[in-house]
């Protein structure tokens with residue numbers, strides 16, 4: 001399928017310029033890296049004749065909305081196990097509109113996804129398991145394709161990481177093409193060193209990988225006033241929308257590193273905008289408070 005994801009130059013504070021791969025423009029609901037990940041997962045499900053996608057996520061998961069939208073578009077049924085007590089919000093409303101069935105499960109049961117799947121779907125032969133965030137070899141392959149679309153060889157490519165699947169794909173693409181590019185990964189969770197192990201499950205050559213583990217701002221979906229202020233300044237001055245969970249932390253990291261003299265003067269830097277802008281609705285109160 002033809003997709004629209006141009007590379008665009010932006011200027012901001014210490015960034016003159018950096019390039020941004022606009023995967024956020026691929027689709028508003030099957031957004032960014034979630035589109036990349038689901039592409040081959042759905043192809044695999046289709047090929048196996050499976051009709052019912054079953055997946056997992058938190059109550060503000062971009063992956064759930066993406067799976068719901070993709071399922072309805074391609075004629076699949078969809079069910080999601082949602083972590084935690086039953087809630088309603090903008091993301092889950094979209095999931096339901098797209099026809100996804102939601103099953104809320106307590107945090108402890110949520111840990112063992114395979115047994116949840118087995119318990120609920122043992123009688124359904126056409127049910128297809130998709131891990132949280134879409135993590136899989138198919139997803140890695142989908143993300144590697146980003147590298148094939150680039151117009152030139154960048155010195156540095158940056159991405160945000162939750163599970164590291166997207167990063168694994170990018171590194172696979174870089175290694176496959178033997179590019180001189182360094183991949184910089186910004187984990188959005190605390191103690192992000194585990195991302196290297198996750199990447200190593202799919203790609204053994206980590207020579208061109210650098211992790212920047214100090215830009216989590218307290219952990220997954222945590223923010224600080226400093227991050228939200230940065231986000232507001234960045235969005236208003238570049239016109240590029242970012243979300244507080246992933247891409248605000250990504251661009252903060254790149255800008256901070258540039259300010260500390262991390263790059264050489266003519267280095268070409270590319271950031272992958274992995275989409276996920278619906279995540280803004282999970283931070284409405286904090287953002288409203290800060291903007292006044």
Ligand SMILES: *Cc1c(COP(=O)(O)O)cnc(C)c1O
Pocket residue numbers: 032033034062063133160161162163164165166167246247274275276277
């Ligand atoms: C899900 C998501 C990520 C995390 O991708 P991983 O492959 O799990 O590391 C990054 N950015 C955005 C916008 C996302 O929605």
